[in-house]
Amino acid sequence: MQFISRLQHLFLSRVAFSNIESATTLLRTLAKYSTKIKDLKLRGFDAYKSYEPQLFHALFHAIIQIIKSQEQLMLINLDGINNDSRFHGIISALECQKNSLQEAIIKGCDWSAEFEILKNCKNLDTFRIRSCGTKLLKSLICKISILDIDEYRDVSTTNQILEMSGLMLKRLKLALKIEVDEEASILELEALKSFCPNITYLNLHNIELSTQLIEVIGNLQKLQFLTLHLFWDNIDEIKEELEARVISFAEILPLTLQYLKFCGSLQLNSCIDIFLNHCNAPLKTLSIHSLRDEKTVKALIEFCKRYRTLNYVGLYYFYLNDNIRKKVEKYVRLESYEYFDVDC
Template identity: 40%
Template sequence: MAKNTTKINALKLKVFCSNYNPRLLPARICIIKSQEQLRKFRILRIHDCGNLNILEASLKTLEITCYPIYAPSIVPILKKSGTLLQRLKLYSFSTREMSLLPETLKSFCPNITYLNLTNVEFSTQFFELIGNLQKLQFLNLLDIYEILGDEPKILAMMFAKLLPVTLQYLDLRRSCIRSYIDILFNNCYAPLKYLLIYRLKGEKGAKALIEFCIRRKTLNYVGVSIDLDDNIKKDVEKYVTLIPWPVLEILCSHVLMRTSLLI
């Protein structure tokens, strides 16, 4: 391929594990470098993050699913990609030296439109990152089990106010910020169209959601659990469509796919 096929404009590698067959790694790198028209280099699953630093690629889309993710090996790729990087997904139950990532992304990758992170700490670095991503449209935050600090309500309010005015999709299903969903709605000015929250936190959360819908007039769908209280559901559906979160997740994946075709 490196010699005879040099006009590839899209390449997907579903498995990229150098420990499984290390002899294939140089060949894959050679193929990638040989492509004159390769606009989107997309790695869907990487199982060995320890060898990522040997990849010298500028990426528009980077998706890593690994246990654990070793942040120092990703930093060089993020710096190399810089303003070109638009979609980033880092899914792992453990990320070593995670604090390196927010600062790197804030400094080098301001054009991210899709961000999917796990095990993020609600820290000053993270808030600065969100505030710096002024083109962010899709935000997924998974496995945030606690908000550190003495004032979690204040941190939840700060997070809501920092959400960029470009944000359309927010997924908080597996995030502890759901416990402060009323604070999020009351302080959010992002023009959200799609929201996945799983539960509404009773009448208090429902009231805040209704007030957000009236104030912003942008929210189209909210993905919730199918066992939502019927009375709450009836009140909220006067202002926004409630659908089971798995259905909304599929719908939004199609929206994201169409968006990626424009990159």
């Protein structure tokens, strides 16, 4: 019991139990003796709904009691807990944690009116939402410090959150739809530029290296971590236009920037040398696609010599010629790009 009483992180999944009765017994014990849990993750408990209603409701009641018995629950993580939008009071139970809850991670959950209770949580300023549809996000429009959402959203809701959060928003991760709506993308960037200048971490997926994006980044004078998964599909535009865009991007990066993960199409990856030759930010970590040509290797070495701040380079394509590796590693450490990932 001493071990249970000291628990601070609890991950409950249906695969951990052979049957619903043993699951309920353990949960009741936890509710009785464990009061120090800070982080609670629940995954896949809706799989038990095929059992008799009495057993199923006893299980959820035990989970509710765990939530209510904690002194200061700070993080709730719901991973595919229910796909029919009935949470049997689990979300509503968070009302008793409204003064302590700081972060909500929600994945694979349908909207439920129970989620409205999160608006009452005074210190809840971090949302990470995955594969939940747009309706759930609409119910969470409030001031946010950290926002991490995937492509299942609508632009108007995102813009309302950005406007409401304003100066408070510090870290933002957005995955745009693969089939990009250019007008919608521009509206989100305009909202970001207008309302959120204090961002220190920005991660954008499936976005064009547009003039609007460059303007937004130039406006973020406190930016420290930047991850961009870019594309360039303007096949009618000449190579000089792309190179000019890359130069503008390189020159506008704020001097506060320490980490840059920069990848894109073949056209963009071929311009890394141009980027390095014009970048003034004193980067400490840089992730790019590859070092397979002499012009990129030369530009990287010159960048290292020029600023002497770069410590690490992450590569998507890590198969290197031995001569290139030896030449570059005199100045900077090379690793696979996953080694240096910084999440939101």
